[in-house]
Amino acid sequence: MIESEIIIVGGGPAGSACAWQLKQHGREVLVLDKAVFPRLKLCAGWITPEVLTRLQITPESYPHSILMFTKLHFYFYGRHLPVRTRQYSIRRFEFDDWMLQRSAANVERHRVKDIKQQGEEFIIDDRFRCRYLVGAGGTGDPVYHRFFREKQPRIPEKQISTIEEEFEYEYKDANCYLWFFENGLPGYAWYVPKGNGYLNVGIGGKSMEMKRRGKTIRDYWQPFTDKLEKLNLVTGHNFESKGFTYYLRNKMTKIRSGNTFIIGDAAGMATVDMGEGIGPAVESGLQVAQAIINENPLRLERISRFSVRNIIFSR
Numbered sequence: 001m002i003e004s005e006i007i008i009v010g011g012g013p014a015g016s017a018c019a020w021q022l023k024q025h026g027r028e029v030l031v032l033d034k035a036v037f038p039r040l041k042l043c044a045g046w047i048t049p050e051v052l053t054r055l056q057i058t059p060e061s062y063p064h065s066i067l068m069f070t071k072l073h074f075y076f077y078g079r080h081l082p083v084r085t086r087q088y089s090i091r092r093f094e095f096d097d098w099m100l101q102r103s104a105a106n107v108e109r110h111r112v113k114d115i116k117q118q119g120e121e122f123i124i125d126d127r128f129r130c131r132y133l134v135g136a137g138g139t140g141d142p143v144y145h146r147f148f149r150e151k152q153p154r155i156p157e158k159q160i161s162t163i164e165e166e167f168e169y170e171y172k173d174a175n176c177y178l179w180f181f182e183n184g185l186p187g188y189a190w191y192v193p194k195g196n197g198y199l200n201v202g203i204g205g206k207s208m209e210m211k212r213r214g215k216t217i218r219d220y221w222q223p224f225t226d227k228l229e230k231l232n233l234v235t236g237h238n239f240e241s242k243g244f245t246y247y248l249r250n251k252m253t254k255i256r257s258g259n260t261f262i263i264g265d266a267a268g269m270a271t272v273d274m275g276e277g278i279g280p281a282v283e284s285g286l287q288v289a290q291a292i293i294n295e296n297p298l299r300l301e302r303i304s305r306f307s308v309r310n311i312i313f314s315r
């Protein structure tokens with residue numbers, strides 16, 4: 001049996017931020033992740049200045065590709081609304097791996113399946129034992145399913161379906177574009193250039209809304225790639241998109257039950273207006289670390305439920 005005071009399931013931004021904070025306070029942390037890092041994570045990789053600040057990173061100190069945008073090109077029903085701001089794009093393939101290594105936590109490759117509670121302790125797959133258990137395993141997180149799902153089921157209205165692709169591309173336009181509600185999509189499409197010649201394009205929308213209209217996210221993909229071609233943003237590319245779903249923030253979210261916690265997508269923390277999940281994942285991870293270290297109360301109201309306001313005020 002491998003013992004650790006704290007076990008975190010999942011080494012994405014939520015898990016690694018939590019692990020990093022705990023390790024900084026000298027706590028014993030083991031991160032279990034089913035993937036070998038660096039691993040693919042579907043994500044546009046847009047991050048806010050607050051994410052960097054909270055993680056004590058500067059763009060200069062970050063050793064991988066990072067692009068800064070001083071303007072975002074919003075389009076609402078086709079109407080252009082450029083917004084001056086300061087935002088960044090990173091590649092999750094690089095960012096998550098670096099964050100996990102920086103956390104200095106022990107990491108084991110393991111897919112968590114079975115969790116038992118024995119008194120004050122948790123036993124995972126009869127192989128790992130801990131006193132505090134943190135679920136940071138994304139939408140399908142096993143800690144959520146074992147300890148939270150019954151009292152706090154996922155709300156179908158909060159589910160977002162996405163399709164995207166990140167690929168090497170000699171883009172000519174290094175701006176970031178966001179098209180809301182085009183072609184009837186109940187959400188938005190994005191074009192996000194990355195450093196080192198990568199580009200991320202994708203679409204995301206409310207699953208239930210699409211279902212009500214007799215559609216799936218796939219129905220919106222072709223019109224979107226046609227648009228990219230027409231605008232000369234992506235030409236001659238053979239798209240190989242992938243899909244993923246996650247959940248937006250729900251008012252009633254509880255992320256602690258005794259010594260079990262859920263953070264990031266496991267808790268459904270993404271902002272309700274733009275589905276921004278990295279910031280809330282990091283913030284919830286840091287808060288849970290503080291709750292374990294100091295018995296601090298969790299202050300979910302400090303985790304922003306909206307992105308647009310922060311974008312407008314980030315310069």
Ligand SMILES: Cc1cc2nc3c(=O)[nH]c(=O)nc-3n(C[C@H](O)[C@H](O)[C@H](O)COP(=O)(O)OP(=O)(O)OC[C@H]3O[C@@H](n4cnc5c(N)ncnc54)[C@H](O)[C@@H]3O)c2cc1C
Binds near residue numbers: 014275
């Ligand atoms: C297409 C798309 C685009 C997005 N774009 C943005 C964006 O631009 N900006 C933004 O802020 N947010 C964006 N998001 C949301 C953001 O990606 C997520 O909110 C964020 O990744 C949540 O981080 P996390 O650490 O909670 O989960 P994850 O990053 O999903 O990490 C979970 C980890 O848990 C591991 N795991 C899962 N199950 C198990 C198990 N049973 N045992 C062991 N390990 C397990 C996985 O391997 C994974 O490494 C996007 C999401 C999608 C789908």
